Amino acid sequence: MNPSTTPINSKPLALYSILVLALLSAVAPLATDMYLPGFPLISRDLGASAAQIQMTLTSFLVALAIGQLLIGPLSDRYGRRKPLIIGTSLAIVAGALCIVATDIHTLIALRALQGLGGAAGVVLARAIITDSSADEIASARLFQLMMIIGGLAPVLAPIVGTGIVTFAGWRAIFALIALLSVISLVGVFFLIKESLPQEQRTSGGVTELWTNIRSLAHNRSYVGYTLTTGFTFMVLFSYIASSPFVYQNILGFSPTAYSIAFGINASAMILGGVLSAWLVGTVGPRRLTTYGLAIMQASIILVFICVLAGAGPMIMAPAIFMTVAPIGMVLGNASALAIGQATHNAGTASALLGALQFTLGGIASPLVGLGGKYDALPMALVMVTAGLLALTSFALATPRNETLQTPVKASS
Incomplete structure (x- = not known):
């Protein structure tokens, strides 16, 4: 900060x-x-x-x-x-x-x-x-x-x-x-308990509100980190919306097998968050976000290749697993970096971040269904595009000399 x-x-x-x-x-x-x-x-x-x-x-x-x-x-x-x-x-x-x-x-x-x-x-x-x-x-x-x-x-x-x-x-x-x-x-x-002391609250009306929004919009780091979370959320919603059709109609999973695969992927995302929480004090949120985005995008590219090649579940399912696993790591760290840019108007910063996440997630859901129940190409295209935009947003948000900066001392 x-x-x-x-x-x-x-x-x-x-x-x-x-x-x-x-x-x-x-x-x-x-x-x-x-x-x-x-x-x-x-x-x-x-x-x-x-x-x-x-x-x-x-x-x-x-x-x-x-x-x-x-x-x-x-x-x-x-x-x-x-x-x-x-x-x-x-x-x-x-x-x-x-x-x-x-x-x-x-x-x-x-x-x-x-x-x-x-x-x-x-x-x-x-x-x-x-x-x-x-x-x-x-x-x-x-x-x-x-x-x-x-x-x-x-x-x-x-x-x-x-x-x-x-x-x-x-x-x-x-x-x-x-x-x-x-x-x-x-x-x-x-x-x-109340976390915002009286003396730290804003006192203006609509004018001050728009001033705060304009200030955040001109904060390159806030915008970049917020877009990073939004586009990563888009990857997640693309997976959620398309997974029943991809696993059952294309990969041939039974409903029970699909539920098991879905649970395994969800567990991997949570474990990624656990690992990140354990490492953030020594590795730092920027480096962890970098690693998470790199793993996610490399896996998305593999998913895209699998879709084009018509690969079976032995390759496709692990690729999807590796796409979902680092999402928890990215969302937690990038959200903290974004709102950390605006601690004195964190409510406004959090509002813009959340609205963007749900908007992009809502856009992803109908897009991945454009190919019908037996075509995974729209899902792969949305994932590739959103992943690349997340990487680009993060690169623009973080000064080059801070991208892989490791904290000197971990916070307790």
């Missing part, structure tokens, strides 16, 4: 606080992916078309992005805790009402409110970590720990959702999401 961005509150977070923040950041991805297996049943029960069902996801994602852009700057002015409590409460009410929705238009509106409220957990968990970190190494370690706990959400949610839909129906998914939000809110009340 630069001297100008010295953290405002270096009191370390306890493990139980990190667990609460991880859950807060995981609820929105769970609410995004967990109910996807229930689409056919929702369509049947509510008499809705496929396009209308898709709108329940679109309204949630749009509100999630807009909510982050609103809540992040507001938290720089009013503190983290109050917006977090209000937003999570809104998500609970909207989620509970989704359980009893009787028509598709009501469900679409409630999903938008759920996304708007859920945005608070996503954006403010990152801001609180930045507020509470002594330096970028400590921040990167906390981001990695949070991702280890909460990072499984977007990759395991469809599997969990399938089980719930099979045994309890689609409404039970919204009941579980609402329950997780309640647990998060209780955790905030009792375990999360």
